[in-house]
Amino acid sequence: MYDLPTVFNYDVIEHFYKARGHRLTLPLDYPSHQHSAEWHLFHHLSKPASKRVGSVVTRVSDPEAADLFFMPFFSSLSAIVNKTQWFIPGSDKERRDVNYNYNNEAVQEELVEWLEEQYYWRRNRGWDHVFLAQNSNALGRVMEKIQKGMLLVSDSGRASLIKDVLIPYSHRITTYDGPVGVENRKTLLFFKGNRFQRREGEVRDMLFRVLENEDDIIIRHGSFSKEGQVEASQGMHSSKFCLHPAGNTPASCRLFDAILSLCIPVVVSDYIELPFEDTLDYRNISIFVNSTSAVKPGFLVTLLRDIPTERILR
Incomplete structure (x- = not known):
């Protein structure tokens, strides 16, 4: 050095x-x-x-x-x-x-x-x-x-x-240290971030349109301020799945925040490359959905609701 x-x-x-x-x-x-x-x-x-x-x-x-x-x-x-x-x-x-x-x-x-x-x-x-x-x-x-x-x-x-x-992004929210399980995770899917992004990130606005009125989904527009970090921590810690859509870039720290929150990442980013993919099989800890399917009304909600608790815990 x-x-x-x-x-x-x-x-x-x-x-x-x-x-x-x-x-x-x-x-x-x-x-x-x-x-x-x-x-x-x-x-x-x-x-x-x-x-x-x-x-x-x-x-x-x-x-x-x-x-x-x-x-x-x-x-x-x-x-x-x-x-x-x-x-x-x-x-x-x-x-x-x-x-x-x-x-x-x-x-x-x-x-x-x-x-x-x-x-x-x-x-x-x-x-x-x-x-x-x-x-x-x-x-x-x-x-x-x-x-x-x-x-x-x-x-x-x-x-x-x-x-x-x-290399991975540094996580920004509080690491989850509560019990492992889904009993306290009442929200099906959580996302907080900028709704409007460029290029591949335009998928975010379409996801908002198909998800924002679902009862057991929290999807909110907002910046990553200190208050936003607290809200994101609470949301990820109380959700079964965490949405990871493409933004201005294919990946962000949100994926790693979700992993440390024991919230299963749902990746909607068609061109994403992830760190150490030759060693880590992210399919064992994440769900990948192509953007064309994800923005179809009802598709993502049905997919996640049909996943049994046993698979989530595994």
Whole structure:
């Protein structure tokens, strides 16, 4: 792992909080979001070797001994720093809209300039370098310049399935720790999220139309705010099935939130590729329905209601 200048990691965290009007306290905590793998891997590799006993990854100090070179740039966090945010500097009545001037594209260009000065980058034009780019806009400015490297991504649309690796989203809701069973799961199917999405995500609006009036189904439009996370946790923890439709990308953290909630994912995403599919058979823990069938009135409801309790528990 490279010891990058802090402008590419810790400074990004600082800018994120400043953009939202938060007071900075040390040490800076990486903000929780669905693209947090960049932090978890960086944090793991930053630990002394004595704290990484049993790890499948070994960090070496001699670059000649390295098989791969990890770039700890918080590219996904950098992609969401410079957004207009509402924040409360003094009281709940004191709100103002602030557009924080953080130049994500300039930071990406600076990263490439730094890389071009490194011998081991120039040696193989980066094919043995690893970048995390979970957010669909992460590293977008310089993608052509680093495309020979290995990308760790969650959106299969950005990946070369020859050289890149699909990784899971970080789950965002509370992990379920209640009893295993269906007695307390009174809702058949649950979904909360943005109803209107682009491309394949247009299936969401059609699913709303055929499902929103069903008595034992909860399907709601809403953003993933803190309040929304609480509602999503409660909904997933009390439902037998959790809907996972395509959005702006084929997959999202919702699938992994459902698994950790013991809520069976119902995947309606025709072009989805999932992490570690060569090892994990997701058909054992999920239900996959093609979008053409899913949007037919009554199809999805009948399918789920006919699944016996024994199969759900299995």
